[in-house]
Amino acid sequence: MPEKSVLFNRVIPILFVLLALVLALLILFAIGVLTGLVHWA
Amino acid sequence: MPINNILPFISAVIMLVFTVSVLQRYWVRRNPAFLFWGIGLAMFGAGSFGEAYLALAWSPIVFYIWYLFGAALNAAWLGHGTLNLLVKKRWVKILTAILVIGSVIAGLLMLTTPLDSSTFNPNTPISEQYRDIMPRGAPVRLTTPFFNIYGLVTLVGGAIYSAYLFWRKRVLPNRVLGNVLIAFGALSIGFASSLTRLGYGQYLYIGELVAAILMYGGFLLAAAPQPAPEQAAAAAASS
Numbered sequence: 001m002p003e004k005s006v007l008f009n010r011v012i013p014i015l016f017v018l019l020a021l022v023l024a025l026l027i028l029f030a031i032g033v034l035t036g037l038v039h040w041a
Numbered sequence: 042m043p044i045n046n047i048l049p050f051i052s053a054v055i056m057l058v059f060t061v062s063v064l065q066r067y068w069v070r071r072n073p074a075f076l077f078w079g080i081g082l083a084m085f086g087a088g089s090f091g092e093a094y095l096a097l098a099w100s101p102i103v104f105y106i107w108y109l110f111g112a113a114l115n116a117a118w119l120g121h122g123t124l125n126l127l128v129k130k131r132w133v134k135i136l137t138a139i140l141v142i143g144s145v146i147a148g149l150l151m152l153t154t155p156l157d158s159s160t161f162n163p164n165t166p167i168s169e170q171y172r173d174i175m176p177r178g179a180p181v182r183l184t185t186p187f188f189n190i191y192g193l194v195t196l197v198g199g200a201i202y203s204a205y206l207f208w209r210k211r212v213l214p215n216r217v218l219g220n221v222l223i224a225f226g227a228l229s230i231g232f233a234s235s236l237t238r239l240g241y242g243q244y245l246y247i248g249e250l251v252a253a254i255l256m257y258g259g260f261l262l263a264a265a266p267q268p269a270p271e272q273a274a275a276a277a278a279s280s
Contacts, residue, residue: 022232023198030186
């Protein structure tokens with residue numbers, strides 16, 4: 001892996017954070033569905 | 042023909058090619074992860090084909106296929122494939138049993154669900170009208186959150202975790218990028234499905250197409266052959 005790559009040193013960490021945030025939002029949505037706060041069926 | 046009627050055809054073709062690629066790998070390597078991914082991708086493709094067909098004509102059998110494989114089961118089987126690579130075999134066996142039994146139960150519930158096709162309109166995407174075709178509170182509809190949540194967490198969480206492992210060890214950049222693409226693809230379908238549940242079904246097909254392209258691209262990138270030193274470093278990273 002290139003040591004001074006902007007992609008791997010800057011972009012990828014930001015993408016990890018972004019992915020984790022969206023996943024967390026979807027998990028919150030899922031909890032809402034399971035607890036009945038969000039209508040599903 | 043409206044664009045929303047064409048998108049599922051394109052997704053179905055991509056998923057067919059993707060499924061064949063993954064099942065070929067299972068045939069060569071006999072790694073169960075590829076088998077579960079292949080089954081999940083075949084379900085995804087069947088769901089897309091169902092959407093495409095239902096944009097042309099009504100068929101209760103195709104509706105059953107679309108809902109069971111496209112809306113309920115595929116994410117869980119895909120995610121279960123990823124889980125195979127990340128947890129101990131004992132847990133994999135237990136979760137496989139739960140997934141198989143749960144899928145059979147969902148299939149039986151689907152087959153016993155009465156459908157009302159009197160309001161069916163081929164010009165409206167099926168994701169926007171399925172609520173009127175299936176009875177409100179049908180048991181099979183209550184099973185879908187469990188499958189989809191399991192699939193989302195294992196597929197997206199597993200791809201992020203794998204990408205992070207390779208990134209942290211500074212090895213196999215193709216697998217870092219490939220897993221990031223797979224995670225974005227899976228999130229795309231998860232996001233589009235969530236919008237559908239909230240009443241915005243028109244975004245489902247573009248979400249599926251984006252998911253198919255990103256996940257296939259990610260798979261090709263992550264599975265690209267590596268030189269021997271990189272493979273040894275990868276083995277060390279994942280141990």
